[in-house]
Amino acid sequence: ITMLDDHALVQTEVRNGVGHLTLNRVAAFNAVNLEMVRALQQQLDAWAADENVVAVVLRANGDKAFCAGGDIRELYSNAKQNSSLNATFFREEYALDQDIHAYPKPFIALMDGLVLGGGMGLAQGASFRIVTEKARLGMPEVSIGFFPDVGGSYFLSRLSGEMGTYMGVTGNPVGPADALQLGLADWFLHREQITEFDRCLDNMQWGHSAQEAVRSLLNTLASKHSSGAQLTAVRGAIATHFAHNSVADIIASLASETDTTLQDWCQETIATLKSRSPLAMATTLEMLRRAQELSLADCFRLEFHLGSQWFSKGDFMEGVRALIIDKDKNPRWQPATIEALEQAQVDEFFAGFQAHGA
Numbered sequence: 001i002t003m004l005d006d007h008a009l010v011q012t013e014v015r016n017g018v019g020h021l022t023l024n025r026v027a028a029f030n031a032v033n034l035e036m037v038r039a040l041q042q043q044l045d046a047w048a049a050d051e052n053v054v055a056v057v058l059r060a061n062g063d064k065a066f067c068a069g070g071d072i073r074e075l076y077s078n079a080k081q082n083s084s085l086n087a088t089f090f091r092e093e094y095a096l097d098q099d100i101h102a103y104p105k106p107f108i109a110l111m112d113g114l115v116l117g118g119g120m121g122l123a124q125g126a127s128f129r130i131v132t133e134k135a136r137l138g139m140p141e142v143s144i145g146f147f148p149d150v151g152g153s154y155f156l157s158r159l160s161g162e163m164g165t166y167m168g169v170t171g172n173p174v175g176p177a178d179a180l181q182l183g184l185a186d187w188f189l190h191r192e193q194i195t196e197f198d199r200c201l202d203n204m205q206w207g208h209s210a211q212e213a214v215r216s217l218l219n220t221l222a223s224k225h226s227s228g229a230q231l232t233a234v235r236g237a238i239a240t241h242f243a244h245n246s247v248a249d250i251i252a253s254l255a256s257e258t259d260t261t262l263q264d265w266c267q268e269t270i271a272t273l274k275s276r277s278p279l280a281m282a283t284t285l286e287m288l289r290r291a292q293e294l295s296l297a298d299c300f301r302l303e304f305h306l307g308s309q310w311f312s313k314g315d316f317m318e319g320v321r322a323l324i325i326d327k328d329k330n331p332r333w334q335p336a337t338i339e340a341l342e343q344a345q346v347d348e349f350f351a352g353f354q355a356h357g358a
Helices: 034-049 072-080 085-101 116-121 152-157 162-169 176-182 193-204 210-221 233-239 245-254 260-275 277-290 296-313 318-326 343-348
Strands: 012-014 019-022 055-060 064-065 108-113 114-118 128-131 136-138
Touching: 012 034, 012 064, 012 176, 012 233, 019 034, 034 085, 034 277, 055 064, 064 108, 064 233, 072 085, 085 116, 085 233, 085 343, 108 116, 116 152, 128 176, 128 210, 152 162, 152 277, 152 296, 162 260, 193 210, 233 245, 233 260, 245 260, 245 277, 277 343, 296 318, 296 343
Parallel strands: 019 055, 055 108, 064 114, 108 128, 114 136
Antiparallel strands: 012 019
């Protein structure tokens, strides 16, 4: 067993043929920066080529977050300095996330605590996506004037009943039971069973198929569902109201809800939408509609195309200033309201994008 480096942002260890990767930036809720992306990529490449490694587990230290996203402060300061580092970060982060989707060995993502934005990018491509009772999964980018990236255009646009549209456009997260129902997670494991899960991996007799071995272990220890889904009662309303192709129409649809048991939820949802960046919501909606027809690789290309324009033309800098830097929680979005947004402003971001096909 190798000694784990307490100071490394990503700790790595191989035990009994299993490569363990642990995000170790606890004070920052394990937010990923370029150094971490590079460490993960390097290790995953090495293990993919190493016949002594049969499977990989990704988890995080601390009890608050698996990964709360990309390092927003770093992106903000790079953009302030007109540095090219943000383009480098997104290019390498997206390449890493895309590689996880196609990883040649069983890849287990152990999601405990917050799994937001960049954390979803690391977990959604995993072959075994495990959530604990503390997991909160979401793509909250619109709340800071950005859009769901890291493959979010791909995995959100493929959720049934407009659930991905709802999550992307509101930025609202979901708990473990909803994540399992929606297909954003595969297995539920109680937090206190993680030690037992590790013990089993440490003692596993790896046969011809590591994939089957991991699956049968999870069949024994974990469950395919969990109680406490919050969204069950509003799934029908989400499917109806979020089917529209403009944010203004979604809001109008929510406002027209006649079922008295749903009206409070509709009003809360409208209030949430009115607090988000109009430009970010409208771009997110357009992106999700287009992404339904795109391959995974093209989804990442589209996100990069949007992102490369966003720091100069989008609401990210103002959103981060208001919510993270100055903390006045009063972002001055451009435009300020969804009514004032011209579709041409949104279309401009998509201009010139060419899908490559498969």
